[in-house]
Amino acid sequence: xxxxxxxxxxxxxxxxxxxxxxxxxxxxxxxxxxxxxxxxxxxxxxxxxxxxxxxxxxxxxxxxxxxxxxxxxxxxxxxxxxxxxxxxxxxxxxxxxxxxxxxxxxxxxxxxxxxxxxxxxxxxxxxxxxxxxxxxxxxxxxxxxxxxxxxxxxxxxxxxxxxxxxxxxxxxxxxxxxxxxxxxxxxxxxxxxxxxxxxxxxxxxxxxxxxxxxxxxxxxxxxxxxxxxxxxxxxxxxxxxxxxxxxxxxxxxxxxxxxxxxxxxxxxxxxxxxxxxxxxxxxxxxxxxxxxxxxxxxxxxxxxxxxxxxxxxxxxxxxxxxxxxxxxx
Numbered sequence: 342x343x344x345x346x347x348x349x350x351x352x353x354x355x356x357x358x359x360x361x362x363x364x365x366x367x368x369x370x371x372x373x374x375x376x377x378x379x380x381x382x383x384x385x386x387x388x389x390x391x392x393x394x395x396x397x398x399x400x401x402x403x404x405x406x407x408x409x410x411x412x413x414x415x416x417x418x419x420x421x422x423x424x425x426x427x428x429x430x431x432x433x434x435x436x437x438x439x440x441x442x443x444x445x446x447x448x449x450x451x452x453x454x455x456x457x458x459x460x461x462x463x464x465x466x467x468x469x470x471x472x473x474x475x476x477x478x479x480x481x482x483x484x485x486x487x488x489x490x491x492x493x494x495x496x497x498x499x500x501x502x503x504x505x506x507x508x509x510x511x512x513x514x515x516x517x518x519x520x521x522x523x524x525x526x527x528x529x530x531x532x533x534x535x536x537x538x539x540x541x542x543x544x545x546x547x548x549x550x551x552x553x554x555x556x557x558x559x560x561x562x563x564x565x566x567x568x569x570x571x572x573x574x575x576x577x578x579x580x581x582x583x584x585x586x587x588x589x590x591x592x593x594x595x596x597x598x599x600x601x602x603x604x605x606x607x608x609x610x611x612x613x614x615x616x617x618x619x620x621x622x623x624x625x626x627x628x629x630x631x632x633x634x635x636x637x638x639x640x641x642x643x644x645x646x647x648x649x650x651x652x653x654x655x656x657x658x659x660x661x662x663x664x665x666x667x668x669x670x
Contacts, residue, residue: 348373350386350399353431356438360429364391373397376444387441395428396442400435406554407435409479413556414439416476420469423462423549442549448539451574455544456584462548463537463564464591470532474558485533485559490522490610497613500621505638506669517657518613524606525560529595533559537567539574561595562607570608570648572615572640578647609648609658616641642670 352360352369373386376396383404386397400407411432417424425440447455474481498510498518534541535555543549565588569581576584585604589596597603616638623635646666652659 348375348384348386350397352397353434353436355431356397356429356436358429359438360388360390360395363393366390376441388438394441396425396439398437398439400437402435404435407437408432410554411437413477413553416473417553417556420472420476422466422469423547424553425549425551442543442545442551445544445546446540447542447544448573450544451539453580453584455548457587458548459542459568460565460584460588461591462542462550463534463568464588466534466550466564467531467561467592470530470558473532473556480532480556481558483557484530485535485557485563487522487526489559490525491518493610493614493617494518494522496617496621499617501613501616501619501638504624505620506666508665508669513657513661517662521606521610524603525563525610528560528562528603528607530558531561533557533561534564534567535559537564538571539568542568560603560607560610561592562600562603563611566604566608566611570612570644572612572619572637572644575640575643605648605651609645612641612645612648616645642666 349370349372352371357365357369367390371388373388376385376387382401384399386399388395388397398410400410411427411430414424414427418426425442428438428440430437447459495518498514502508502510533556534550534553535557536552537550541550541552543551565585569576569584585601589600619634619637619641623631623638625631626634646663649658649663649666654660
């Protein structure tokens with residue numbers, strides 16, 4: 342990902358109007374440093390003047406999540422869910438002016454001392470599930486159900502298993518993925534961020550949550566697995582187990598007997614999605630961005646190997662899937 346690159350950009354009338362009210366006297370056409378980019382194609386720029394700093398998000402015209410981002414941000418902010426404040430936006434030019442949360446994310450400050458605070462923020466998200474669903478019925482309509490979960494593993498099969506490793510799927514793999522999706526679909530359902538990983542958690546130093554336009558109703562364990570089994574941070578299995586216990590301490594309602602199995606299933610599901618994304622983006626993007634995602638593939642594989650090794654010895658995922666994966670590497 343590239344940071345600091347200067348880019349020419351024309352501010353929309355809506356955003357320029359807001360900035361004028363804050364004392365901005367510059368032109369509509371500005372040269373701004375990049376504040377990052379995302380695999381989705383969204384780009385972020387930092388605009389600073391008079392000791393003030395903002396982030397400008399520029400989406401592309403076909404970005405179906407643009408309007409969700411605006412709508413969700415307003416509702417989540419009212420619920421106190423620690424997302425950035427939106428100051429102005431322009432639907433015609435797909436621009437959003439928002440609070441600048443700085444450049445320190447959990448990945449850049451990957452220290453265990455921050456994790457209890459992050460887990461508490463996740464617990465707060467899940468606590469507000471009913472209120473969020475009432476205010477945004479779309480979150481329930483976009484439920485992360487069996488079909489959505491199967492889409493993730495099909496994504497893994499196409500872009501990682503077939504395109505990256507040049508392997509063919511088999512009926513046993515299809516059945517195993519279906520059974521995994523069935524189990525995860527039956528988990529307790531909460532407000533799910535859908536990409537709760539270290540790059541989407543800012544430290545200001547308070548925990549702030551970004552990139553939430555994919556939110557929906559889904560497994561209470563999915564976001565937790567995204568955070569603790571994140572290939573970017575590579576926490577040890579022992580540390581993952583310790584932090585899982587911390588989360589259970591916040592969330593007594595999910596300290597049920599099969600919680601560990603639910604967590605493992607959600608982590609397997611999430612890792613399939615991550616590897617599919619890494620493989621796809623390493624080929625669909627170019628330059629440093631492609632190299633970045635290509636570099637994450639070995640880390641994602643290591644995470645998946647660790648997860649598969651936790652399955653019972655007679656489970657197809659450990660008995661057949663894991664050996665096939667290791668043979669292909």
